[in-house]
Amino acid sequence: MPDSIRQSPLYPIINPDSIVFFGASNRFTAMGTNQLNSLLSSGFGGKIYPIHPKETRVLDLKAYPRVRELPEVPDLAVLVLPTHIVPEAMEDCGKQGIKHAIVVSGGFKEVGGKGVELEKKLVMVADRYGMRFLGPNCLGVANPHHNYNVTFLPFEGRQGFIGLASQSGSLITQMFGYLSRFGLGFSSGISVGNEANVDIVDCLKYLAACPHTRVIGLYVETIRRGREFIDLARSIVPHKPIVAFYVGGSEAGKRAGLSHTGALAGPDALYEGVFRQSGVIRAYSIPELFDYCWVLGICPRPAGNRVIVQTHSGGPGAAAADACGRAGLELPSLSEKTLAKIAPMVPPTGSVNNPIDVTFSKNPLDFFDAIPDALLGDEQTDGLLAYFLTPGQSIRRTMTGMGIAEEEIPRLTEKLLDDQSRTMAGLIQKHQKPLVGFTFQSHQDLSIQKLLQYGIPVLPSPERASRAMAALVRYSCMLDKIRSQSLK
């Protein structure tokens, strides 16, 4: 495990207090302008110095014609310039003692030919001045805990616990909204681009030490320092889970990676081996990458693979059971003791086999309280999958039927949903076992929002919930193995 986060070359890149910005102008369609706009709208509290050859003000900030005219040596340079002038601008920065940079500009190694030469030149310049830089051909960084987003899109998310290092900038900047819809966010998102200087191994080191990061996600097209990656990941995994999505396992994916970041992808089995050796949990799609980060970041660790499915709908329950089976989870029967507790709460049309299907239950509140309490309390249970369906319309209909005044319904509905979500979240704490929900409802529905708010992960399908639970189990098994080895 690395020690201090401040030792990382990425620290000033991810937490700068002052930035010199190349390539922004008052031309609103320019990429650089957009990125500076993102930075401004993220509420960044540090100094920003735009460099512009002609304009004296850029986006209402005082602009400077040259780096050497800045009033201080900034922590970081951000370059969104035409490719051919990037090395020169870096040289200017180096001369002024700037030690860190983000090179957004593309047109380097990933386009081949002259680009390869230009990238070499860029690296030489940086080395000459002892500079460390992210990129080129990257989208920068977002650190919501520092009110700092220098990527292309405005930040529309929240502070979170997922630290992502990505060979795709889009997977940072275009996921703000996606994650936010699930109540999630980045601790930091780092777009590494062509990794000419700082690479994904450096990011791993930084994120391992980052106090906001509870789980590390990787979008990988290639790993350039294999040995270092494996050794480092192995040292991190006992403390923080790492999830990786690898693109390049198929012939088409390999070609795509090459033109994207100049990545030389290896055969799928090679990467599978790297991940296995290093204890990295592998995800097989982009949504799965974030699903796994989600549950690994907030769920207690299951002691084993015995899972109970709790549902009031047969089909979603059966689909979850089937998906659990395919994902290598076991669905045990309930113990006699638990059965005795559960049976009175399940109508005769339901089922107390696993899945526990309460169907049209006697007391809907049991579903969030007494039933999961009994199930999580069973010694033969390591985790619970629960199907959620509480459509607003039905609650409204029930309350109207109870004679509750129309204007009272929204408040009472919110209170009901709040109470039951809090109760359920309390059970996770009490039993220290994972509970992973799933639903087909919109995650914007208040009933789901409340669950998310109390830290209950709710995935958008039984299959995704089952696979996420299996990822939790895989991580637990790995921890057990590591611990038993270190005891020997």
Next chain:
Amino acid sequence: MPDSIRQSPLYPIINPDSIVFFGASNRFTAMGTNQLNSLLSSGFGGKIYPIHPKETRVLDLKAYPRVRELPEVPDLAVLVLPTHIVPEAMEDCGKQGIKHAIVVSGGFKEVGGKGVELEKKLVMVADRYGMRFLGPNCLGVANPHHNYNVTFLPFEGRQGFIGLASQSGSLITQMFGYLSRFGLGFSSGISVGNEANVDIVDCLKYLAACPHTRVIGLYVETIRRGREFIDLARSIVPHKPIVAFYVGGSEAGKRAGLSHTGALAGPDALYEGVFRQSGVIRAYSIPELFDYCWVLGICPRPAGNRVIVQTHSGGPGAAAADACGRAGLELPSLSEKTLAKIAPMVPPTGSVNNPIDVTFSKNPLDFFDAIPDALLGDEQTDGLLAYFLTPGQSIRRTMTGMGIAEEEIPRLTEKLLDDQSRTMAGLIQKHQKPLVGFTFQSHQDLSIQKLLQYGIPVLPSPERASRAMAALVRYSCMLDKIRSQSLK
């Protein structure tokens, strides 16, 4: 292929003009009350006769104590009664000449023991009077084209083209909102329950003849008439695609099916064989079932498996390419002719390899017009996958930058999105090749809504889009095979 839809025993069950309703009351928590409420709120235009032993009015409808006192012989009886009195109520219906029923009540074969006997009795009663019925242990039917929803949840969806026959009622009633978020809906959704009388084979026949149904979806826990299923499906597939999701392939799934609908699941390979023989496209999750129905229902048929990925974001593009590779699709290079058309529109930092990555494109409108026009026009292309990202915030920022007045922005944004979606949809028509979109944005975002509105499917991840495109290709191949065989 069956002839007239009216010959189907399901016709009066799915399109009734008059209904006698057992089991609804003025007690708002009762399941029957909820189902009658759903029916009332669906805007059903036919007659409804509640049966109630004591109440004279139920939910503001005139109630009758007995069937024989009804003023007419209704098309359909809906029974939401305690299990033990169901056979008797059926007998009453039979005596009065009612020929069709939906038995919602559970507690039959699926609970074993006495339930098995009760189900036999129910079947005998129906046979005696020549009655056909859906269920027991089902959730009924939704036919939005008839303003008719008798399932538990209120209808919050739209008329659509997906005909679903499901051994899970939840997969009908709980998917209204899910489908609606994608701009989709059911032509008819049929919950078959225990299939004591009408079964999934009968549903296939009905849906094959249903003019609103463009694609048939099946949620399957067991197939009770294997031979008939295969023969019938084979006759339907050349005219209408069938997609099936099978639960029961794993040990856990099998057990879940048994307690759910008394289904005896077979080994996965057996069902795989049945689907293959019958030309049914198999889906491996519930979302995938609807993804496949979506694209098969609205896309032109691809001539082969050569797909181009169009993106402005490297990572999502590479992920799509990789997923295409894994799904058996080919990603050809562009022809010289197409390359010449495309190159001027792609900046040097982009890529004209496949994926076509326009990065930060020169003219954003090209992405919806000239570029897909050229790509779909390429003779070596059978279909296009396109990544969509048009966040409202960016459009707003650009328009603000152009000096457009704040109050004009919403209208102009809508016009812009409308124009580009219409243009793109026109290209699908022009080239008669499938275009499948994907995005990580919310489907409620106006930019995605507009694409959906013009009939462009937009899936929630590159992997799902790629697999859906592969399903389209699989169906096309099957059609080709069938045609070549019938020519022999």
